[in-house]
Amino acid sequence: IIINKSEGSVLIMNLKKIVALFFGALMMSSVALAAPMNTYVSNNPNGFNPLAGVQGAISQEFSVNIYTQILMTADLGDMIPFEPQGFTLFVPTDRSIMYDLTPERIQQFLTSKEDARFFTMFHMLKGRQTLPNLEAMSGTMVTNMSNTPINMTTAMSPTGKTRILVNGARIDSDAFQGNNVTVYMIDT
Numbered sequence: 001i002i003i004n005k006s007e008g009s010v011l012i013m014n015l016k017k018i019v020a021l022f023f024g025a026l027m028m029s030s031v032a033l034a035a036p037m038n039t040y041v042s043n044n045p046n047g048f049n050p051l052a053g054v055q056g057a058i059s060q061e062f063s064v065n066i067y068t069q070i071l072m073t074a075d076l077g078d079m080i081p082f083e084p085q086g087f088t089l090f091v092p093t094d095r096s097i098m099y100d101l102t103p104e105r106i107q108q109f110l111t112s113k114e115d116a117r118f119f120t121m122f123h124m125l126k127g128r129q130t131l132p133n134l135e136a137m138s139g140t141m142v143t144n145m146s147n148t149p150i151n152m153t154t155a156m157s158p159t160g161k162t163r164i165l166v167n168g169a170r171i172d173s174d175a176f177q178g179n180n181v182t183v184y185m186i187d188t
Contacts, residue, residue, distance in 0.1 A: 051068055051089070051091070051178070051183065054176040054178040058176055061173070061185075062091075063093060063094040064185075065094055066094045066097045066098070066106065066110075067091050067092060067093075067120075070110060070119055070120060071120050073109065073111065073112070073113060074113060074119070074120045074121075075113060076117060076120065085126060085127040086127065086180040086181055086182065087124050087125065087128065087180065087181045088125040088127065088128055088134075088184070089123060089183045089184070090123045090124075090125075090169065090185075091184070092123070092185075092186050092188065093185060093186075093187070096187050099188075100188055118146050122144055122145075122148060124144055124145035125144055125145065126145065128181070128182040129182060130175065130182075131164065131171070131174070131175065131184075134152060134164050134166075135154055135162065138154040138164070139153065140152055150166060151165075151167055151168070152164070153165045153168075168188065169188040170186065170188070171184045172184075172185045172186060172187050173185035
């Protein structure tokens with residue numbers, strides 16, 4: 001076998017690129033591991049995406065691309081200070097957003113920072129709430145992060161399972177735990 005010098009140099013150059021990429025990825029992962037646990041870890045240039053830590057787990061079962069884009073438009077970093085008790089976030093799926101909202105209203109949430117902020121904060125509570133905590137709130141009005149009262153109720157499903165309703169929206173998932181947020185999927 002005869003190896004041309006120019007082919008050999010191309011091979012060496014490609015190996016250098018591979019090694020550089022490997023060490024670059026290694027450095028990036030060590031930076032991510034050094035991030036404090038009680039803050040939102042985000043790759044959002046605006047600095048606030050509480051879904052960042054759990055989006056991969058959520059996307060295995062639910063599509064939440066529209067809500068994630070609205071959350072990015074809202075850019076809540078300057079409005080939501082660090083909250084030691086964290087947050088609870090009720091996230092509507094893409095299917096429920098497209099069913100419940102007109103395309104014009106969705107576009108408004110995607111382009112208006114003010115509207116996006118109200119929409120996302122309407123779906124947030126202070127403190128990380130477990131399903132039993134939410135069930136215990138049944139029959140009460142709870143104030144969300146947009147200072148709007150929301151109604152917490154329970155209902156029995158046809159199979160006899162207790163369902164938790166947040167302003168009439170049914171919680172359709174167990175809790176997804178992020179760094180500083182507990183996320184539940186809702187159907188409307």
